[in-house]
Amino acid sequence: MNADTKPVAIFRHSASEGPGYFATFLDTHRIPWALIRIDEGESVPASPEAYAGLCFMGGPMSVNDELPWIPHVLNLIREAMKQNIPVIGHCLGGQLMSKALGGTVSRNPMKEIGWGQVQLVSPMAHEWLGEGSGFESFHWHGETFSIPQDATRILESGYCLNQAFVLGPHLGMQCHVEMTEEMIRSWCSQWELEKAKPRPSVQLPEQIIEDLSAKVAALHRIADKLYTRWITKLKQD
Numbered sequence: 001m002n003a004d005t006k007p008v009a010i011f012r013h014s015a016s017e018g019p020g021y022f023a024t025f026l027d028t029h030r031i032p033w034a035l036i037r038i039d040e041g042e043s044v045p046a047s048p049e050a051y052a053g054l055c056f057m058g059g060p061m062s063v064n065d066e067l068p069w070i071p072h073v074l075n076l077i078r079e080a081m082k083q084n085i086p087v088i089g090h091c092l093g094g095q096l097m098s099k100a101l102g103g104t105v106s107r108n109p110m111k112e113i114g115w116g117q118v119q120l121v122s123p124m125a126h127e128w129l130g131e132g133s134g135f136e137s138f139h140w141h142g143e144t145f146s147i148p149q150d151a152t153r154i155l156e157s158g159y160c161l162n163q164a165f166v167l168g169p170h171l172g173m174q175c176h177v178e179m180t181e182e183m184i185r186s187w188c189s190q191w192e193l194e195k196a197k198p199r200p201s202v203q204l205p206e207q208i209i210e211d212l213s214a215k216v217a218a219l220h221r222i223a224d225k226l227y228t229r230w231i232t233k234l235k236q237d
Helices: 021-028 070-082 092-100 123-129 181-188 212-231
Strands: 008-012 033-037 053-056 087-090 105-120 134-145 152-157 164-167 170-173
Touching: 008 021, 021 212, 053 070, 053 092, 070 087, 070 092, 087 092, 092 105, 092 134, 092 164, 092 170, 105 123, 123 152, 123 164, 123 212, 134 212, 170 212, 181 212
Parallel strands: 008 033, 008 053, 053 087, 087 170
Antiparallel strands: 105 134, 105 152, 152 164, 164 170
């Protein structure tokens, strides 16, 4: 890579919810990245101009919480989109994107934890994912976002209507395609903190880790498609 190549900024909001496979993908494609540890008190950049793209990871907080960094993140997302700097969000990250664009984040009708099918719901979905009707993704959320004005909903599940949206080069997701085996096992060790009763939308840890390697490998193939489309618009000028 050229020494002047701008990195992708990755925002981490919780120590256990790092960049995971997203960072692996960028490394494979020799795209530099910089981790901004919001969970450790690092400041939100005042401008997105130093970055080729912005990536926001998950976190246990709500975008509706009165946390000092959230307004700065929302402003940064809006400014990046104004400058055509691609933004991608995973779970909390997708919720931040929705709120930055005037959407709302509210409680989902039920918690969604574990593996579950999502369906492609628009022609735009096939532009990002190719052929097929859906795939098995990983989920871990109790809230959901609305689809912002002018954005297109591309994914849904049986337990959460809005699983992903696109707006130009930007992709906001409720589901977690960035997961690694290590991350999933770590989250499962915290399962009881969710205080969620097992039900069709909530799996127990032993269900989650069944055939884990095969499920994660399949998820990475999906992530490859989404991330490959996203990096085509990274901004270097």
